[in-house]
Every structure is written in structure tokens, then in C-alpha cells.
Amino acid sequence: MTSVELDIIAPLDAPLPPVPEGEVLTPSQWTTFLAIADTIVPAIEASSTHSVSKLAIQPSEFTTAVQSIQQLIPADAPSEAVQRYMGDKASLTPGFKDSIHRTFGNYIRDDALKGIRVILSSLDTRAGCYLFTGYTTSFHLQPVNIRQRILQYWSQSYLPQLRQMAKSFAGICIATWVKQSTTINPVLGFPRAPVHGRPGKGYDYNFLKVPPGEDQEVVETDVVIIGSGCGGGVCAKNLAEAGHRVLVTDRAYHFDAKHLPMSSTDAGIHLFHNGGIDTSDDNSVAFLAGQAWGGGGTINWSASLQTQGFVRQEWANEGLSFFTSSEYQDCLDRVCQRMGVSTKYVEHNENNRVLIEGARKLGFSAKEVPQNTGGNKHYCGYCTLGCGAAEKQGPVVSWLPDAANAGAQFMEGFEADKVVFDSVNGRMIATGVEGTWTSRDEIGGVSGSNKIKRKILIKAERVVISCGTLHSPLLLLRSGLTNPHIGRNLHCHPATLVAGVFPQEIRPWEGGILTTICEEFSNQDSHGHGAKINAMTMIPSWVLPFLPWTGGLDFKLLAPKLSRMCAHCCVVRDRDTGQVYPDPADGRCKIKYSPSAFDKRHALECILGMCKILYVMGAEEIIVTQAGVPLFTRKPDTAEGLGVNEPSFQAWLANIRKRGLPHPETSWGSAHQMGTCRMASSKKKGVVDPTGKVWETEGLYVADASVFPSASGVNPMITNMAISDMISRGLARSLNEEKKKEEEGERARL
Numbered sequence: 001m002t003s004v005e006l007d008i009i010a011p012l013d014a015p016l017p018p019v020p021e022g023e024v025l026t027p028s029q030w031t032t033f034l035a036i037a038d039t040i041v042p043a044i045e046a047s048s049t050h051s052v053s054k055l056a057i058q059p060s061e062f063t064t065a066v067q068s069i070q071q072l073i074p075a076d077a078p079s080e081a082v083q084r085y086m087g088d089k090a091s092l093t094p095g096f097k098d099s100i101h102r103t104f105g106n107y108i109r110d111d112a113l114k115g116i117r118v119i120l121s122s123l124d125t126r127a128g129c130y131l132f133t134g135y136t137t138s139f140h141l142q143p144v145n146i147r148q149r150i151l152q153y154w155s156q157s158y159l160p161q162l163r164q165m166a167k168s169f170a171g172i173c174i175a176t177w178v179k180q181s182t183t184i185n186p187v188l189g190f191p192r193a194p195v196h197g198r199p200g201k202g203y204d205y206n207f208l209k210v211p212p213g214e215d216q217e218v219v220e221t222d223v224v225i226i227g228s229g230c231g232g233g234v235c236a237k238n239l240a241e242a243g244h245r246v247l248v249t250d251r252a253y254h255f256d257a258k259h260l261p262m263s264s265t266d267a268g269i270h271l272f273h274n275g276g277i278d279t280s281d282d283n284s285v286a287f288l289a290g291q292a293w294g295g296g297g298t299i300n301w302s303a304s305l306q307t308q309g310f311v312r313q314e315w316a317n318e319g320l321s322f323f324t325s326s327e328y329q330d331c332l333d334r335v336c337q338r339m340g341v342s343t344k345y346v347e348h349n350e351n352n353r354v355l356i357e358g359a360r361k362l363g364f365s366a367k368e369v370p371q372n373t374g375g376n377k378h379y380c381g382y383c384t385l386g387c388g389a390a391e392k393q394g395p396v397v398s399w400l401p402d403a404a405n406a407g408a409q410f411m412e413g414f415e416a417d418k419v420v421f422d423s424v425n426g427r428m429i430a431t432g433v434e435g436t437w438t439s440r441d442e443i444g445g446v447s448g449s450n451k452i453k454r455k456i457l458i459k460a461e462r463v464v465i466s467c468g469t470l471h472s473p474l475l476l477l478r479s480g481l482t483n484p485h486i487g488r489n490l491h492c493h494p495a496t497l498v499a500g501v502f503p504q505e506i507r508p509w510e511g512g513i514l515t516t517i518c519e520e521f522s523n524q525d526s527h528g529h530g531a532k533i534n535a536m537t538m539i540p541s542w543v544l545p546f547l548p549w550t551g552g553l554d555f556k557l558l559a560p561k562l563s564r565m566c567a568h569c570c571v572v573r574d575r576d577t578g579q580v581y582p583d584p585a586d587g588r589c590k591i592k593y594s595p596s597a598f599d600k601r602h603a604l605e606c607i608l609g610m611c612k613i614l615y616v617m618g619a620e621e622i623i624v625t626q627a628g629v630p631l632f633t634r635k636p637d638t639a640e641g642l643g644v645n646e647p648s649f650q651a652w653l654a655n656i657r658k659r660g661l662p663h664p665e666t667s668w669g670s671a672h673q674m675g676t677c678r679m680a681s682s683k684k685k686g687v688v689d690p691t692g693k694v695w696e697t698e699g700l701y702v703a704d705a706s707v708f709p710s711a712s713g714v715n716p717m718i719t720n721m722a723i724s725d726m727i728s729r730g731l732a733r734s735l736n737e738e739k740k741k742e743e744e745g746e747r748a749r750l
Helices: 027-040 059-070 081-087 096-107 110-122 126-133 144-155 160-180 184-188 230-241 264-270 309-316 326-338 350-362 399-405 472-478 540-546 552-564 597-616 640-645 647-659 717-749
Strands: 044-046 055-057 217-220 223-226 246-250 285-287 366-368 409-412 414-424 427-438 453-459 462-465 495-501 516-518 530-535 565-573 579-582 589-592 621-624 668-670 700-702
Touching: 027 096, 027 110, 027 144, 027 160, 027 552, 044 059, 044 081, 044 552, 055 059, 055 144, 055 552, 059 081, 059 552, 081 184, 081 552, 096 160, 110 126, 126 144, 144 160, 160 264, 160 540, 184 540, 184 552, 223 230, 223 427, 230 246, 230 399, 230 717, 246 399, 246 414, 264 540, 326 717, 350 366, 350 516, 350 530, 350 565, 350 597, 414 472, 427 462, 462 472, 462 717, 472 579, 495 540, 495 597, 530 597, 540 552, 552 565, 565 597, 597 621, 597 640, 597 647, 640 647
Parallel strands: 044 055, 217 453, 223 246, 223 462, 246 409, 285 668, 462 700
Antiparallel strands: 366 516, 414 427, 427 453, 495 565, 495 621, 495 668, 516 530, 530 565, 579 589
């Protein structure tokens, strides 16, 4: 029977391409790397004799650890689950080495990979080992217990380079192991697919294909839209329904609902930009961006918040009066109506209930978050890996099918190289886009090597760039534009998390991901800068790598507690900006960004508030992501009436405040990027004009979150869509006026 007949979500596999050819590390470098990995995620044995293959602990300590984990696992877990888990290590995990190979070969920056190779080679020399470890013995020949002490020393070193090295190795090894492990999920009771919800049927797309050939293929249309995400999808619908020929292209490939949600490993490769591994130049922030058919709307968390009033006023004060007009409100309402946005069908899971109820108990401002689930109760915590129910009304489910029904065409696997211009009286007029199309493989997948590649010229009267904040500016630069604002003004919402462990099983991966938000700390400077608190997706590979690593046994004891955790994000509306720019070596996106001291101060207040929420809701342990801050453990005899005023808790909060948010100890991530093609009232201030047209060009528009004048302060989807609604409706009107004039001219000639 099929999953549809059984009425359960059971995703089909989405095979990955082969690992890159050639060796990314030498054999000796691999040996050292796997020794590091097996120290971070070690096999653990009861022994008084140190070993190079397992972390040795005293028999009594081993028995206590096993009993502790046994109390956490589900009642229906296999009887051997804990023993297999304790005996597992990174290098034994099927697919671990291949996954690291793919990451290093395809996604890590060249300069970072060179640094990793130097470190790994040094750890296999007497001089290098003495410099980095204080021993002359090669790292991989040391017993695991000694290797653990070395990594712990790195994480506490006065040298920030060593602290960064320890943090980076721990993050990549834990993330890869959790994604590949066959032992962690049985211990957690974490299922491959959501147990709630029914399988849905996605739209049956018909993508343009190009036959083999050596010459450049030419395709003609009225409007080409580069990017199928939240901006491009809205533009496609509006322009197609206005009667124009529309072609939507994307470098990504479409995966139907029957493949969703993907596993964390497959989703990282198929649905996220750069394998889900983008970091700022100084490694302070990990950036997540969608690279899927449907863009970020395929992997976001359904949160549908309209642009805040003070942000609209801020933008209007910059000469963009549209944002305080009733017309803009109409755009906001129109996109929400199309996706069935509402709070009516929200059912909070425990993670969100803890947030909103804890906020209430402390007198903090909090509210429910509208969801774009089309009038359905969508109780699913896996949507960051794609929505198997096809209920989340992202572009793939709503805007793009609407566009198709109005005659729009689609092309997946198209990499845009540059916009093509004609020059008329010194004015650059966009006439299309050049790029490379790569077909699917011979069986209709994307993992095979037998694919067709063709150079393509798409001729169009209008070009709309909707590649997202990281790539829209790079396409403009590759196209020869020189406005100094291109790529600058990068805003994001730097986020860090706090986790609480509760006495009862929570299964936090079940239920809607983000259905509540706390706004208590969102305006700390009286100018709209601060931080909001929202619930975190609780997919294991999204949480465990961000928690501080303090030792192999500590990690093995902490990870099973995820089934009893709630975790909340501090999401900062930043004031200070960064930049995206092309890597001089290969043109790939590089990101210059680090949270400023100003924005960190706001984050710190929010983090303390998150700790209070978890405490007042009864968390037994509270974990912050700043390395060096011990977890807080609630005393069994804590007086009930004191609440957050309990002395030991207050002392712990004071320690967090004193320590601050230093780099590189603090883990930051951002899933919201904005502003790199800033909308402005003049070319001296930004990249596009108030209609979305690129300054000093004709026929070229940008419609995505890159046009935001500053950070939205809320999940950017609705703001992105509303701005794109305005841009595309204006563009449709201008095209209609041109055609009307052409028709009138033709009639006059006749």
C-alpha cells in the first residue's frame, strides 16, 4: 500500500549526487580529522585503561550514565538502544565520512579548507602537536581521554583562534553525526517523518526542457523572473494574470510533496543554499537561506507577520511614502488572504505553550503568530525540511500554480550568468538574461551524472531578479552594474538560542514550529531595535550542534534530553550592517557580517528574558549557547514563592550578564537576510527606486527581500511578498500601457 492509502506521511528518498571526485584531505589528514570527530562524538566504555578507540570511564560512572539515559528513552525503544548509542562514534556512522567529504569538497570556502588542512597536518607532526597540544605525540595516537582534554583546552584557551577551532570542529562533527546516526533517533524516539498530518498532493509542474546542442538556445518571453521564491512567485502570478508571457527560472530543482519532508542530510543539499553551510567571513554567524523550487517559502516555518508600523514609518521617513499608504496595506492583506493566513487554526505544541504562558507569568508582551496554512490546522514540526502535507502555502503550493494556470512557464536548473543590455542614448536597457541550463539525469532525478547542459539566452521585455538577498546583488555585479550600494546594507536577524530541560517528555519536534512570539524586548533603544523571542524548530540536527560541547560523555548525556527540551530563539532586529560580495577566486557568495556591540546588548537582555521564561515554567536545567557558561540546574528544594528571584538563579543570570556575548564563544545563526539591493528615493542612497526598478537602467527590476531599506524585525516573508506585489502590479501596468501605445500606433499607421 502507498503512504497516501495508509494516510501517513512517508517521504520518498531524494538521492544525493556523488561526493566530489578527488581527495579533499590526504589519508593522514583524514586520520587526524576522524580522531577529532571520535573525540567529540566518542564510543564510551567502562574501563580504567585509556584507549585510542574509546573514551574510558570508571565502571560506576558508566553504569550511572546508562541508567540516566535509560530513564529518558521512550518505553518502546529497542532494548539494546542505549548500549548501541554508548558504543557509537562518528567514524563508525555510515555516511559520516562521505558527508564530510561532500561538505569540504563543495561547500567550505577555499581559504577555510586550506586552514583546516594546515591544522590537520600539523597535528601529525612533533612540532605541530607540541604547539597545539603541548604533547609531541601525533593527535590520532593519543588515547581518547587525552584528546578530549586537548579539545577542552582549546575551547578555553586565551587564543581566540583555538577557541574558534574547537567550536568549528564540534559544530560540524555533531551536525554531521546527528544527521547520519542510526543510534540517536531510537534513543530520542524521533521519527523519520511527522506522525501528525496527512500526505498531500503537490502541483504537477511542467518544466521547459532544452534538447542537446552546441549552440546557444534562444527563448523569448515578455518577462523573465530569475528566482521562484516568495518575491518571484508573487510577481509570476500577478504578471501572468495580467496577460503577459512569463518565464520563471531557478537554479534549484523541484521536489514534489511526496519527497517531503526530506531527511536533514538530503534537505541540506537539495533545499538549502550552499548545503546549509554559509558563514560570515569571521565565522561569527551561520547563515541559512533556501535554494529550492519555491525558495525560502519551501523551508520556512509558516510564520506570517505583517510589516510593523514603526518599520513602515522608518522607511517612509527615507522618502518611501508608499509604505505608510493604504495601498501598501492592501498589498499586505492581499498576500495574506491568498495564503489563508490566520491564527484561527493554531494549536500550540509544548514548546510554544511554554513560551506564551511563561511570558504571561512574567508580564511580558506575547501573542500568537498567524500561519500561512490555508485555513488548516497544521500540526507539523518538520516543515523546515519541506511540507509533505502540501498545506503550507508557500510559492510552490500557491503563487506558482496560480501563475501556471494563467499561462506562466517554468525552467528549473537554470543558472543565471548575467543580465543582457542594449545601450540607447547611454541608457542601459535590459533585454534578457544569459545562463546555463542543466537537465535532470536520465531517470528524472538530480543525483546522476548523465545530464544535458546548454547555454541559453532568454530574451525578454522585462527582467525581474528575485534571487534573494545573497545572490541578487551578485547577479547585478556580474552584469556590469557598478552602483556602490550593490551588496552593501546587509541586514539580518542574528539569533541565538536558550534551551530548557523539563522533567516530562515533550517530543518538541511535534506540532507547529513557530506559533507564538514574545515582543517584550523588541524596542530597547526607542527606535525599534531590540529582539523578539520565538520558538525554535526542534529537529535534532538543528539544535544539538548549537549547544556547547564540553566533553564526549557530557554530549552523550545531553543529547537524549532533547526529547524533554524546549528551545527558544532570541531574534535581533539589527541596526548595523554587513556586505555580500563575490569570492575573487570563484565568484561564490561571501558574507562580511558580525553582530555589533550595539545589537549584542539587545540580544543579551533578551537572552536573560528567555532564561526567566524557562525557569518560571519549571525547567530543571537551562542551557545557553555561550561556551564557558555552565548550565543552570534547579535545586530540588527551591522555594516555590521566589520565582525568578531565587538566589542561585539570579547569580547564574549575573554570570551571563558579566560574561556577555563574546566572539567566538557565542553561537549565532540567521535565516533572514535583507537589504543588499536597498530600495531608496535616489541612486545616491540605494540600488532600486521606489517601483523596484534598478537605478540607471530600464526594464530591470529586483523583487525580493534584498530591497528592504532596513531589517523588518519580523519574519520577512509577508513583507517580501507585499513589496513584490506592489512592484509586479506596477510593472504589469507599465507593460499594458506600452502595448496599448503600440496598438494605437499600429492603428494610426493603418
